[in-house]
Amino acid sequence: MKKSTKRFIWILIIIVILIIIGISIFFHLQNRTRFNPTNVSGNTAGNYYNAGLFCEHNGMVYFSNPYDDYSLYEMTPQGTEAHQLCTDKVSFINADDNYVYYVRDNLKKSRSDSSFAFITYAANSLCRINHNGKQSVILDNDPSLYAALSGNYIYYIHYDKETASTLYKVKIDGTEKQKLNSSPLLLSPAANGTLCYNGLDSNHNIWSWNSASDTSSLLYEGNCWNPIDDGSYIYFMDCTNDYHLTRIEKNSQEKTDISECRIDCYNVYGDYVYYQKADIDNEIYELCRKGLDASSKEEVIAEGIYSDINITSNYVYFRNFRNQDEFFQTPTNEAINVEKFTFENE
Template sequence: MFQSVKKVLSFLVIITILAIVGIFFYTHNRTFYNDEELIGNTSGNIYNGGLFAEINGKIYFSNDNDDGSLYSMNSDCSSVKKVHDDKAAYINVDDNYIYYVRANNTRENNPGHIFTFNNTGVYRINQNGKNIKVISNNPGSYLTLNGNYVYYQNYDVENGLFLYRSKIDGEMKRLLLEEAVVPAGVMNNKLYYTGFTKDHNINTLDLSSFTENTYVSGNFAFPIFQGQYIYYMDLSNNYTINRMNLDGSNPTVLVQERCSTYNITNTGKYLYYQIDEMENSKICRLNLQTMETEVLLEGYYKQIHVTENYVFFKEFENTRTFVLSADGSSKLGTFDPPVLSK
């Protein structure tokens, strides 16, 4: 009797082990797909380098204190953890993965081995920092995740810098546009972007027929579709910041001065922007409900990023990163995350 029970238990243990091993190998190589409407990061963040991205109460970011390595923290900036040693830019996230452009070639502490390969490219990694996957080995930028596709500029020695698309498993890579255009977003199965060489209109690319059309004619840069408006920089009007209705009507100047970058909080209440006018240079905030403006700091700043609770921006010389509450508080702090080992 005892021997029979022992055999049954041994059999059950073996079956359990085999099931666990089978599940591991199945999930290890399996790609978990997204809702088609998922957005991996805001277009405003991507325009500013994609150094912060948020999902499910977690912020994934490039830690300047650790030469740009990929980190995570809670949405209240607590519980900082190191995800991977790679220097990360253009970070996008979904429920399972982090997507980013590897920028190890730009590290300040680059070891300088001229024969080091794979210092750049587009990559996907599990949120626990494991199972890194190559989407493209070529240098990339402006990576944008929409649904189950990633859109990105990719440099090819023979063709130059063009816009490509791949599935999130790295398959079905396709050349979309023979221009170095920045993807502004995907809506209703259309990719929206501003022309780069042929024009500076806001254009669309139908993702079924792959035909191009002009959406709004003009001289635009960095359009952000938010709420009932399209925000943009007007290249014909000294890089001022403007907005218009979604159909292109009623263009309105919001910031009269020449600007270098901007971003909008997730609620659509505040516009943050950097004025670049020599001695008049400063970073400011505009309340889009009251149209009141406020100077945050004098000088030169860049890479404005927004999350649900915070706004981050950097000094032009990369010496400090500032943080303030996204709810309209004027209290500035320094974002100074620790340097950790993986």
Template sequence: MLKLIRRIFIGLVIATLAIIAIIYMYSSGRTYFNEEDEIGNTTGNIYNGGLFCEQDNLIYFNNPNANGKLYRMNSDMSGMKKLSDDMSVYINADENYIYYVRANNTRENKDDAFTKYNNTGVIRINQNGSKSMSFTSNPGAYLLLQGNFIYLQRYDVEQGLYVYRYKIDGSMERLLVKDAVKPAAVINNSLYYAGYSEDHYINALDLSSFTYRTVYDGSYLYPIFMDQYVYYIDIADDYHIYRMKQDGSEVTLLVNESCSTYNITNSGKYLYYQVDNGKKSRICRIDLATLVSETLLDGSYKQIHVTKDYVFFRDFNDTTTFMVYADGGPHVNTFNPPDLDVEKEKKKKQ
């Protein structure tokens, strides 16, 4: 009797382990899909390099003090963790994965073996940094996750920069636009973008019929669709910043100076922008309700990024990164995250 019970017990254990193994294998190879309205990062952040991305009270970022490696921190800047050794740009995230463009070829220090053999590509990893998957090994840019697809510029030696789309499981690769345009948004199943080679109109590609149409005539750069407005830099008007209603009415000049980049806080309260005017160059913000502007710092800056609580931007000449409360006072601080690999080595030597 005891032998029979023992055999039944062993059989149950083996069956349970087998079921667990099957579930693990199924889950580990399975892609978890999103709701159709999922957005991986803000358009403004992607235009500025996608160095910061916020999802579920976590900020994923390119660490300027760690050669651009992918890090994660809580929204209050606590709990720093390294997720990847890649130089990570155009970062997007959903509830399950992080997506980014691998740009190890742009690092100053390219001597390590990892960089030498893993230069470029478009990557998906789990939230904890595990299980890397590559969509393509080609160089990419302006990666934007919308729903269950990623849209990006992909470079090909023979073709140059074209816009492609992939499903988030790596399937359904499709060439969308034969031009080096920057994906701006997917609205009502149409991909919106500003023209580059043939025109500077805001155009839309219907993602069902794959037909193109012009939405707004003009000379647009970096259009951002937010609430009821479209914000943009007007190339024909010396790179001044405008906004208009999405029906094309109420065109309003916001910044009457030449600007190289801008971004808008998640609340829609402030528009941050860089003025390019020689010795009068400076980074500013304008209150979008009152249209009153103020200068934050004199000088040249780039790569303006927003999260719920902060705005980050970098010195034009190096990776020094600054931060300001997104909707708070204009006081600027330095964002100085640790290089956890260096700290780990220091602890070993102590």
């Protein structure tokens, strides 16, 4: 064999090896998990308590589309350029710079769905997907609920036959899954990268959860439900006062009654708190909002019973309690203008 031919063969071999190495490096970089700073939160606490059906991050809104069997969609905050990211039926949506996280509940997808979701692997599970809708990863195969991203961990309610519902966490790459508490504590995103929750066992006090050490510290003693910690105030439903919407000032512990009667759910965003009023004695049921300053008066958004109040920078979204597939919207922090939830596809 001529020397030039041998040299050509060796050059060809080296080129092939370099190509293989390059492809391997490319796929490694594509498939490696990109991690977050420790103070990242995946959604707002108010959306979290309302099933996490909408989540805004970096100028995009990720949402569970009621017009497409609650599949995961993406759109602008103005409701334009909407498109599907995956066909999973989703709730408790979280997002960071690299991924969208959600609870998959394909067991409840429409029976007419041709994807045969009822035999799909891990049909009810905790998942992660890229922003482009590709490379779906299952973080927990078992039934999951109330997922909240904090830093590089998802805190969520895990269910299995042996222990029923308990508090778990898992790293965003699917490792380090562990049980944290035998109670199904709902850890909601709070100020400064912490989490907030009310007790379930011996009391309903409000606690702060440090995600760096997985330890708790007491914030407020009381009979409370669904606390939201915005850094300056803690909002909650006061169980001792017929579930009135209440807040305390964190430094002084001064307590203020916000709603005039019982509420069923609420959310806080910008200059307003939004809540579903349930005046049972007078049979008055209304979705309302109220400014956060003490002198603000209650405004009625819509008469009737509504749930799942989710808020983004442009809209407040809410669901008809008696017709779960009917959603509405009104502008955030602007004059009330209720419309049926709508968006424009790409």
